[in-house]
Amino acid sequence: MNCWRVQNLVAPFLDGELPDAECEAVGAHIEVCAECLAVIESVEALPPLTAPRAPQELEAALFDRFDACLKERLAAGIDPGIDAPTGVGAAVAGLARREVRVPMVAAAAWLGVMVMLAGGVALNHTKVQDLEDSVARREAIIQALQERVAVADARSDDGTDPPGRAMAPVFLPPSAPSALGAALPPRRGLYSQPGIVGASVRQASYDAPRVVR
Amino acid sequence: MPHSSGEGDEPMARATLKLVPKAEAAGVSDEEIHDIATRDRERAFDLLVRKYRDRIYYHALYITRDSEEAFDVAQDVFVRGYHEPRLFDPGFRTKAWLFRVCTNRCYNIVRDRHRRGGILDRLGKASAGLQVQHTAIDAVLDREMSEGVAHAMDALSPEHRTILTLRYFDDLSYQEIADVLQVKLGTVMSRLSRPKVRLHGVLSEGEGE
Structure with missing residues (x-):
């Protein structure tokens, strides 16, 4: 396994998502490659990525409004225009929506x-x-x-024709x-x-x- | 668009959404929701909305950075889900579908915003009017995103930001991310690694200044 490959597997290696064989190969590589070891250590040292959330009281009001609005839209049968047609319809609709x-x-x-x-x-x-x-x-x-x-x-x-x-x-x-x-x-x-x-x-x-x- | 309830060919009735309490929905697995849909599609949809509305809303918020845009996107995602006939089909990856639709809608919004901003800049007009209208939630988000690793994510490309968001903010598994982005598992692994290495570089540059 080369350095490029190892550095492409840093995240799954640290998240424990790599299959055993690849995990061992990465481990064997960083034992002999100081550069890749430094990369893995630096990524491991990153502060945890935590999702920012709104305060609970704001959330409660927000999702109450969300529920009411969704009920209203479904009751009115309002289609956002992103219904998923198939075949040619999908292509045409997709073009129209620039999707x-x-x-x-x-x-x-x-x-x-x-x-x-x-x-x-x-x-x-x-x-x-x-x-x-x-x-x-x-x-x-x-x-x-x-x-x-x-x-x-x-x-x-x-002037006579031949027979036949x-x-x-x-x-x-x-x-x-x-x-x-x-x-x-x-x-x-x-x-x-x-x-x-x-x-x-x-x-x-x-x-x-x-x-x- | 009419939908089958799973057992018969009765069209899905409208205006019967009765959202169940969140605590009840949180404990229900996707498999159970699919199972419920074979008997009662309306109830299954209620549970689905309750289970995923927060996550879909926040996913849209992390990408668009605009609470009102995120609100509209999340609404559209669920309305589209309501009209999606495959939503509760056996083997249909509902969670990945919801996040995929949400991600695509957000990309469109961000792209349009940049395009409009570019047009105004070329016309010599200030594009400040296109900045998000700050609500209380936007203010909280701005504050939290303006410091630490979340702030460093601004230096990444939108694709890298999205995959980090899916993994570390939305807590999706590698396989679910592969389903959302419609790429192979190996691609998810490499696409997650590069931005993390880059993130370290951005943070180191910030400390050095």
């Missing part, structure tokens, strides 16, 4: 930061969802077009790029027939492959 140590400014700042973080996370999540949907749509379009191109490549020079691989129109979602038809490489002459299936549908095709929007 909670966290300053209100810090609490408000913390709340604001948390709200901003939550908003940011929600916004980010929505944007990521949109991007994922968009990528999925584009991939579907690309795959469909690749299949069409493969069929077109396999077509014989006389007849061309069928590809219907693209409205979100497909409007310039998709124009972007297709010209091969056997590009033509377009807008509005063949209603106003919102456009057919873009070269030869047999038809891309319909």
Whole structure:
């Protein structure tokens, strides 16, 4: 046991409140440490701490008034406003009474930061969802077009489809790029027939492959 | 706030406080009071007030150094106790709870007083108006606290003064102090030792002057 520890145990050592093992350790330390022994002796020599009390007649009058006042308050059902609510109520009431140590400014700042973080996370999540949907749509379009191109490549020079691989129109979602038809490489002459299936549908095709929007 | 009487769900009636004689309350242990509360919560509360009102009042007085503030704090503590549903629950440390509520209220008062004093000082006004209004009890307290070890306690921090007050003025055990301050027993031991060493230093300085 070191000096710091011993000097932290002076009061319980002198009050007889230390467990036996620690008491013996302190005793062993002060046998060899003059400084700690002097500290313990000086604390032991302190005059007793006695509680100051008012004279009896004053006390009697005081506590008569105390009893009467308490009766009155309880009879009136007066709550001092320090009733102990629980949960959020306790926190709010504590803040209002300044019994909670966290300053209100810090609490408000913390709340604001948390709200901003939550908003940011929600916004980010929505944007990521949109991007994922968009990528999925584009991939579907690309795959469909690749299949069409493969069929077109396999077509014989006389324009007949290979067996079992007849061309069928590809219907693209409205979100497909409007310039998709124009972007297709010209091969056997590009033509377009807008509005063949209603106003919102456009057919873009070269030869047999038809891309319909 | 309604409260159960312990046996049934009857709300605790108001305005039935009949304080029992102090001599009767002094001889009743906390366990007996808890036992009585299972049958008659009103009577148990009466006994509790009688048993602890002096100690709670003086505890508040030693910290606030103002008899009227101490009076109000002690009243609030017991009114709050009256509304506290756990007060007589088995295992609930009623005595520690009373002292804890009292200590916290006193800290708030002392802190507010210092803050108000600081504001007035910054405004260039005298803060003498915030000094305690002396009653006869304040005068007695001032006289007794102005000499010897009690006076030297003024040089300690409020935390050190409180723990010395709890131990040597209010006569609480180490475990009860730990419950009041909501710290570990080892912390109580060290927190009691340091101010006592410091107290010796303050008294020695006083003698040397």
